[in-house]
Amino acid sequence: MNTKSAEDLMECSSEVHYSGFHMDGIEQRNVGTEQPTTSAIDEYKQPFLIGVAGGSASGKTAVCDMIIQQLHDQRVVLVNQDSFYHNLTEEELKRVQDYNFDHPEAFDTERLVTVMDKLKNSQAVDIPKYDFKGYKNNVFPARRVNPADVIILEGILVFHDPRVRALMNMKIFVDTDADVRLSRRIKRDTADNSRNIEAVLDQYSKFVKPAFDDFILPSKKYADIIIPRGGDNHVAIDLIVQHIRTKLGQHDLCKIYPNLYVIQSTFQIRGMHTLIRDSQTKKHDFVFYADRLIRLVVEHGLGHLPFTEKQVITPTGSVYSGVDFCKRLCGVSIIRSGESMENALRACCKGIKIGKILIHREGDNGQQLVYEKLPNDISDRHVLLLDPILGTGNSAVEAISLIIRKGVPESNIIFLNLISAPQGLHMVCKRFPRIKIVTSEIDIGLNEDFRVIPGMGEFGDRYFGTDDDDELVESRSL
Numbered sequence: 001m002n003t004k005s006a007e008d009l010m011e012c013s014s015e016v017h018y019s020g021f022h023m024d025g026i027e028q029r030n031v032g033t034e035q036p037t038t039s040a041i042d043e044y045k046q047p048f049l050i051g052v053a054g055g056s057a058s059g060k061t062a063v064c065d066m067i068i069q070q071l072h073d074q075r076v077v078l079v080n081q082d083s084f085y086h087n088l089t090e091e092e093l094k095r096v097q098d099y100n101f102d103h104p105e106a107f108d109t110e111r112l113v114t115v116m117d118k119l120k121n122s123q124a125v126d127i128p129k130y131d132f133k134g135y136k137n138n139v140f141p142a143r144r145v146n147p148a149d150v151i152i153l154e155g156i157l158v159f160h161d162p163r164v165r166a167l168m169n170m171k172i173f174v175d176t177d178a179d180v181r182l183s184r185r186i187k188r189d190t191a192d193n194s195r196n197i198e199a200v201l202d203q204y205s206k207f208v209k210p211a212f213d214d215f216i217l218p219s220k221k222y223a224d225i226i227i228p229r230g231g232d233n234h235v236a237i238d239l240i241v242q243h244i245r246t247k248l249g250q251h252d253l254c255k256i257y258p259n260l261y262v263i264q265s266t267f268q269i270r271g272m273h274t275l276i277r278d279s280q281t282k283k284h285d286f287v288f289y290a291d292r293l294i295r296l297v298v299e300h301g302l303g304h305l306p307f308t309e310k311q312v313i314t315p316t317g318s319v320y321s322g323v324d325f326c327k328r329l330c331g332v333s334i335i336r337s338g339e340s341m342e343n344a345l346r347a348c349c350k351g352i353k354i355g356k357i358l359i360h361r362e363g364d365n366g367q368q369l370v371y372e373k374l375p376n377d378i379s380d381r382h383v384l385l386l387d388p389i390l391g392t393g394n395s396a397v398e399a400i401s402l403i404i405r406k407g408v409p410e411s412n413i414i415f416l417n418l419i420s421a422p423q424g425l426h427m428v429c430k431r432f433p434r435i436k437i438v439t440s441e442i443d444i445g446l447n448e449d450f451r452v453i454p455g456m457g458e459f460g461d462r463y464f465g466t467d468d469d470d471e472l473v474e475s476r477s478l
């Protein structure tokens with residue numbers, strides 16, 4: 001089987017991952033971070049931290065490997081408690097056979113707490129690489145670990161310190177029979193670590209077993225999930241992965257507003273967002289990737305329309321029980337950026353009628369309806385309202401109010417957008433609790449100019465090319 005080991009994953013997890021998405025020629029830039037002016041940052045999602053504890057050679061690394069493999073489209077980093085072993089003094093090194101590597105004091109827990117706290121708060125950290133044979137932590141070159149969606153902390157004593165436990169969203173204890181652990185440990189330490197069997201057995205009876213009884217086993221009570229048989233327990237690992245996926249896909253605002261849907265994030269989607277948000281992306285690429293994202297949001301939105309059951313006969317003469325699309329629908333785009341979503345809607349819904357609304361925006365709440373052209377029979381239709389960015393929510397509220405005044409029931413409106421600010425979501429969802437909102441990412445907040453941050457600038461200008469001087473030069477010289 002062509003699988004990556006957890007160690008390989010640890011190495012490459014310090015980079016941003018893209019699955020099947022090529023970023024050739026595009027370098028990562030360090031951009032200064034703007035701070036939001038509101039408390040919306042509190043709602044920003046923190047990484048999901050999983051603690052994996054258990055006796056030595058119980059299969060912790062094997063379990064982590066399997067979780068990481070199954071979460072292939074999420075950014076995952078693996079941190080090993082071994083990286084926090086204290087370095088041995090000359091004296092201790094000379095008498096290494098008397099050193100207790102299984103006691104909580106063998107670890108620099110203060111450093112572990114600091115590092116995990118930083119990662120949990122989405123800050124990059126440097127972690128030493130541990131050398132089992134040399135008994136030392138190599139601080140240089142340290143392993144750079146960037147923040148991720150999921151952080152896994154693995155080690156015999158990761159449940160020992162209450163501060164570390166408090167950071168964990170899920171605690172897993174790998175529970176493997178003592179004989180199996182001992183035989184695996186003998187195999188591993190004699191083969192991989194070139195130790196002799198007497199030394200391995202001596203260390204086991206002097207330190208490993210007593211520490212298991214005194215510290216590791218008592219920490220089992222903190223576990224949310226106990227996995228018997230470690231990596232052999234595929235059912236337990238499947239359930240854990242499913243739970244993590246649910247938690248990751250569920251933005252906190254989705255818990256408050258049941259009609260808010262954030263499409264499941266994948267590396268493809270994050271890659272497209274990275275491109276359209278990058279201020280250096282040229283119009284051509286911006287349009288290409290924005291169109292791809294818009295298509296995904298439109299398809300997802302269409303999935304929320306009502307359907308009727310329909311049976312058809314296939315060429316094999318068999319009956320296929322399916323569904324028939326909802327036919328009474330129309331689009332309404334908020335000029336000008338909403339017009340960028342019209343093509344995707346037309347591509348998905350043949351011959352769909354699309355109305356338009358123009359709202360003049362001045363600052364935070366100077367919204368004024370300037371123009372509207374909507375289908376005459378709009379009240380009989382489900383309405384897909386199109387605007388790629390939801391910022392303050394004022395334009396959306398204005399547009400939705402108009403559509404409702406035209407006789408469309410609130411529950412027949414689906415608002416489709418690419419990027420939403422929490423402020424806009426609160427405003428729209430509170431005012432119209434029955435409309436559905438489908439978005440692809442929820443951002444941190446708004447800046448003092450009421451622009452979404454991190455956001456992606458003026459969508460309409462970037463999509464229609466009215467801000468791209470380079471592009472104008474390029475088209476003139478062609």
Ligand SMILES: Nc1ncnc2c1ncn2[C@@H]1O[C@H](COP(=O)(O)OP(=O)(O)O)[C@@H](O)[C@H]1O
Pocket residue numbers: 054055056057058059060061062063184185188229230231232
């Ligand atoms: N389910 C399993 N079946 C057979 N060998 C296993 C299994 N899980 C782990 N091992 C082996 O046992 C040893 C210890 O496993 P590992 O996952 O490194 O444990 P831990 O990280 O808890 O110390 C490794 O050599 C590994 O290949």
Ligand SMILES: Nc1ccn([C@@H]2O[C@H](COP(=O)(O)O)[C@@H](O)[C@H]2O)c(=O)n1
Pocket residue numbers: 055056057060085101102131132133135136155156208
């Ligand atoms: N230089 C070292 C450091 C640690 N150990 C042993 O490793 C065990 C923890 O790692 P697992 O992957 O087995 O969980 C622990 O029991 C230490 O005794 C060592 O032998 N040498």
Ligand SMILES: [Mg+2]
Pocket residue numbers: 060061
């Ligand atoms: Mg291990």
